Amino acid sequence: MRASRTGLPGLPFWVQALFVLFEVGIPVVLPVLLVGATVWWATRRARLDMPAGLVRRARSARLAGLAAGLILGVVAIRLGQELLAPAAVASGYLLGLLTAELLWVPAPTGPLRVAAIQTRYVRGYIPRWSVPVVLSAGVLAIAVPIVLAVLPAVRYGPWRPDAQYAPQIILPGQVLQWPAAACVPPAALAVMAVVVGGIALRRVVLLPPVAAERPGVDERARRNSARAVLAAVLAIELFALAAQAILASWGVQVPGPVGGPAYLISWILFWCGIGLAVAAVLVWCVMGWWKRLVPQPPAVAPAGPAAA
Amino acid sequence: MSGAVAGRPESGQAAPALRVDVTSPVPPYEQLREQIAGLIATGLLPAGQRLPSVRQVGADLGLAVGTVARAYRELAQAGLVEGGGRHGTVVRSGARTPADEQSGQQALSAAADHLAGLARDLELSDDAVLAVVRNALARMTPQRA
Numbered sequence: 001m002r003a004s005r006t007g008l009p010g011l012p013f014w015v016q017a018l019f020v021l022f023e024v025g026i027p028v029v030l031p032v033l034l035v036g037a038t039v040w041w042a043t044r045r046a047r048l049d050m051p052a053g054l055v056r057r058a059r060s061a062r063l064a065g066l067a068a069g070l071i072l073g074v075v076a077i078r079l080g081q082e083l084l085a086p087a088a089v090a091s092g093y094l095l096g097l098l099t100a101e102l103l104w105v106p107a108p109t110g111p112l113r114v115a116a117i118q119t120r121y122v123r124g125y126i127p128r129w130s131v132p133v134v135l136s137a138g139v140l141a142i143a144v145p146i147v148l149a150v151l152p153a154v155r156y157g158p159w160r161p162d163a164q165y166a167p168q169i170i171l172p173g174q175v176l177q178w179p180a181a182a183c184v185p186p187a188a189l190a191v192m193a194v195v196v197g198g199i200a201l202r203r204v205v206l207l208p209p210v211a212a213e214r215p216g217v218d219e220r221a222r223r224n225s226a227r228a229v230l231a232a233v234l235a236i237e238l239f240a241l242a243a244q245a246i247l248a249s250w251g252v253q254v255p256g257p258v259g260g261p262a263y264l265i266s267w268i269l270f271w272c273g274i275g276l277a278v279a280a281v282l283v284w285c286v287m288g289w290w291k292r293l294v295p296q297p298p299a300v301a302p303a304g305p306a307a308a
Numbered sequence: 309m310s311g312a313v314a315g316r317p318e319s320g321q322a323a324p325a326l327r328v329d330v331t332s333p334v335p336p337y338e339q340l341r342e343q344i345a346g347l348i349a350t351g352l353l354p355a356g357q358r359l360p361s362v363r364q365v366g367a368d369l370g371l372a373v374g375t376v377a378r379a380y381r382e383l384a385q386a387g388l389v390e391g392g393g394r395h396g397t398v399v400r401s402g403a404r405t406p407a408d409e410q411s412g413q414q415a416l417s418a419a420a421d422h423l424a425g426l427a428r429d430l431e432l433s434d435d436a437v438l439a440v441v442r443n444a445l446a447r448m449t450p451q452r453a
Binding site: 116 | 323324325326327328329330331344347353358359360361363364365367368369370396
C-alpha cells in the first residue's frame with residue numbers, strides 16, 4: 001500500500017477499505033449490531049424482575065453466540081461464501097444458545113426440593129404457528145436446489161461464474177452444476193438449524209425451577225429461551241432462502257438489454273431475496289425479545305401424601 | 309393428551325408436587341415411589357395421567373436420571389404405571405391401588421369370619437374346612453394345558 005504525500009493512505013486503500021466495510025459490514029456486522037443491541041436492551045437487569053442468574057445466563061449465551069457468529073460470518077466471507085455469511089452469524093448465535101442449554105444449567109440446591117408433576121412439552125413454549133412455518137421453510141430450502149437441478153429452462157446470465165470456479169457437487173451418476181450446487185450449502189444450513197434448534201428446545205424444556213418462591217418465573221425463563229432458539233432457527237432458514245433466491249435470480253438472468261419474462265423473474269427473485277434477508281433480521285430481533293408478559297403459572301398443590 | 313401442557317394448562321386443577329429431602333435417610337427413589345403411589349391411591353393422579361419424563365423430574369429435583377428411573381420401574385412392577393418408552397409413563401387404568409388392596413383384604417377377612425362361624429356351627433374340624441377351601445381354590449384356578 002502506498003501512502004500519499006500527506007501521510008494518509010492513498011485512494012486505492014480507501015476504496016478497498018470501503019469495499020471490505022461493505023462486504024463484511026452489511027451481511028455480518030449489521031445483524032450482529034442489531035441483534036446485540038436488542039439482547040442488551042431486552043436483558044437489562046433493571047427492567048427485569050427475574051433472578052440475576054437467569055438474566056446473566058441468557059445475556060451471556062446470546063452475546064457469546066453472537067461473537068461466535070461474527071467469527072463464522074467472517075470465515076464464510078473469507079471462503080468466498082458471502083451469501084452464506086448472515087446465516088453463518090445466526091448459526092453461531094444458535095450454537096451459543098445450545099451450548100448454554102447443555103452446559104450452563106442451574107442445578108437445584110438445598111436439602112428439600114420440589115417439582116410439579118406436570119409434563120412439559122416444547123409446544124407449550126413456542127407459538128402454534130412456528131412449527132409449520134419452520135418445517136415449511138426447511139422443506140422449501142431443500143426443494144430449491146432440487147428444482148434448480150431438474151429445471152431444464154434455466155438460462156444463465158452475465159453473472160454466471162466461470163465454469164472453472166463454479167461450484168460443483170458430484171453425485172452418484174451425475175454432477176450438480178451451478179446454481180443448484182451453490183444452493184446446497186444454504187439448504188444444509190437450514191437443515192442444521194432445524195436439527196440443532198430441536199435439540200436446544202428439548203433442553204430448554206428441562207430447565208429446572210430456580211425460583212420456587214416466585215411461581216411463573218421459571219415458565220417465563222423457559223419461554224424466553226425457547227423463543228430465542230426459535231428466532232435463530234427462523235433467521236437461519238430465512239437467510240438461507242434469501243441466499244437461494246439471489247442465487248436463483250442470477251441463474252435465470254437473461255443477457256441483453258431487451259430483457260423479457262426471465263429478466264423480470266430474475267429481478268423478482270433478487271428482491272425477494274433482499275426482503276427475506278430483512279425479514280430474517282426483523283424476526284431474529286423481535287422474537288428474541290425478552291417477553292415481560294407473565295403467563296398464568298400452573299398452580300402447585302400441597303405436598304404429596306407421602307411427603308406430609 | 310391427558311396431562312396439561314406447561315404454559316397451556318387444560319384445567320384449573322392444581323398440579324400435584326413431588327418433594328424430596330436429600331438429607332433424609334430414606335433414599336430419594338423410595339421417596340418418589342411412595343409419593344407417586346400415594347397420589348395414585350388418593351386419585352390425585354388419575355388413570356391415563358402422563359407422568360413427567362425421568363429426565364425432567366431428574367433435572368427439576370437435581371437427581372440422577374437413574375434414581376428417577378428406578379422409582380418409575382418399581383411403580384411399573386407394582387402395576388401402578390405402565391409405558392416408559394417413547395410415549396412416556398402413564399398411570400395404569402384399573403391399577404390396584406393400596407386403597408383397593410385394603411378394601412379387598414377387609415372383604416376377604418369378613419368372608420373368612422363367616423366361613424369359620426359356619427364351620428363351628430357344623431362342628432367341622434379345621435382340616436376339613438381347609439380341605440374345602442383348597443378344593444374351592446383349585447376349582448377357581450385356571451387349568452393349564
